[in-house]
Amino acid sequence: MKNRAAEEIFRKKRRRRRRLANLPFERKIEIVVELQKMASPIRKDPRHVIWPI
Amino acid sequence: MEKALRVIQEITRQGIIKAYAIGGGIAATYYIEPLLTYDLDIFFIPAKEGLDVLTPIYDYAREHGFDIQPESILIEGFPVQFIPAYNDIVREAVEKAATLKYHEVEARVVTAEYLAAIALETGRAKDRERVIRLLEEAEIDRAVLRKILKAFGLSEKFKKLEKRINEE
Numbered sequence A: 001m002k003n004r005a006a007e008e009i010f011r012k013k014r015r016r017r018r019r020l021a022n023l024p025f026e027r028k029i030e031i032v033v034e035l036q037k038m039a040s041p042i043r044k045d046p047r048h049v050i051w052p053i
Numbered sequence B: 001m002e003k004a005l006r007v008i009q010e011i012t013r014q015g016i017i018k019a020y021a022i023g024g025g026i027a028a029t030y031y032i033e034p035l036l037t038y039d040l041d042i043f044f045i046p047a048k049e050g051l052d053v054l055t056p057i058y059d060y061a062r063e064h065g066f067d068i069q070p071e072s073i074l075i076e077g078f079p080v081q082f083i084p085a086y087n088d089i090v091r092e093a094v095e096k097a098a099t100l101k102y103h104e105v106e107a108r109v110v111t112a113e114y115l116a117a118i119a120l121e122t123g124r125a126k127d128r129e130r131v132i133r134l135l136e137e138a139e140i141d142r143a144v145l146r147k148i149l150k151a152f153g154l155s156e157k158f159k160k161l162e163k164r165i166n167e168e
Helices: A005-019 A025-039 B002-013 B022-030 B055-063 B088-095 B113-123 B126-139 B142-151 B153-165
Strands: B018-024 B041-048 B073-076 B080-083 B098-102 B107-109
Touching: A005 B080, A005 B126, A025 B098, B002 B018, B002 B073, B002 B080, B002 B107, B018 B022, B018 B088, B022 B041, B022 B113, B022 B126, B055 B073, B088 B113, B088 B126, B113 B126, B113 B142, B113 B153, B126 B153, B142 B153
Parallel strands: B018 B107, B041 B080
Antiparallel strands: B018 B041, B073 B080, B098 B107
16 A cells, blocks of 8 residues: 655655756756765766856 | 857858758757756768867857867867767758757757757657657647657657657
């Protein structure tokens, strides 16, 4: 039997992803840069440049 | 990124490459939730087929003072990776690319259907995840996708993936 609470969480996650998928492309690129900044202290790799947008 | 897109346009206009389309993580980000990625992947069809199809692009980069890295060219600090169309599906994806707009610049981008098919063919765990995301979040034309999958012998692989998704 499936867990209703978990199903509700997954449903909300899917909805959030769809909302993010519909953002303007320019905003999405800003989010990619935010992700790069967040990841840089963890994934230290000189090849990983934070984009100068 | 605008500068990088303009340079890629210029490389195409000068006939250094025949055609191009954005692929990889940025193409996926155009259709789905933004992904962590570090390169702008450019699939291209060379102007002349041969062994060293990257040389004319790197020559252009050197002439214009762009920093050449082992895997990419830094265009005003923005890493661009040029990848020759390595098989028929990627080649067709470049030929049938869509157009996106980033601020005032237009650029060619692999369509969601071809992106899904290429990811399915590549077949690593992250590629399978990408196919699932594209199916869930992008406006995929299923009829077009089916046609592409059939043309490139990927229908069975897709059925197996769909079965796995439905079982989870």
